[in-house]
Amino acid sequence: MNRLWTRLGDAGEYEEYGADLAPIADTLRELGVRPHELAQVHFGLVGPGFEQANYISLYWGGEDADFVADLSRDEFEELRREMARASEAQAVGR
Secondary structure, three states: OOEEEEEEOOOOOOEEOOOOOHHHHHHHHHOOOOHHHOEEEOOEEEEOOEOHHHOEEEEEEOOOOOEEEEOOHHHHHHHHHHHHHHHHHHHHHO
16 A cells, blocks of 8 residues: 655655645644745655755655655645645644
8 A cells, every 4th residue: 555755855764654644744834844835846845945855755655665656736735735724723823
């Protein structure tokens, strides 16, 4: 079964997230990444602090983190919406 894999920059370790984008959105938001600053690239995402070889790996992979497919455009937009919802919820809770 395929699952989501991430690696936050070139110094990070690969982590498996099942099929749920919400915890990935939370992690990115906690790092200070804003949804409108993200762009999708092959194998992942780029944004401030995560450019060129230091990009954020985010893709569908197999059991051993082997690449199967990039996020679809709809999945990328869902991730951005989830990041925005989490930010709005945090602002309301202040």
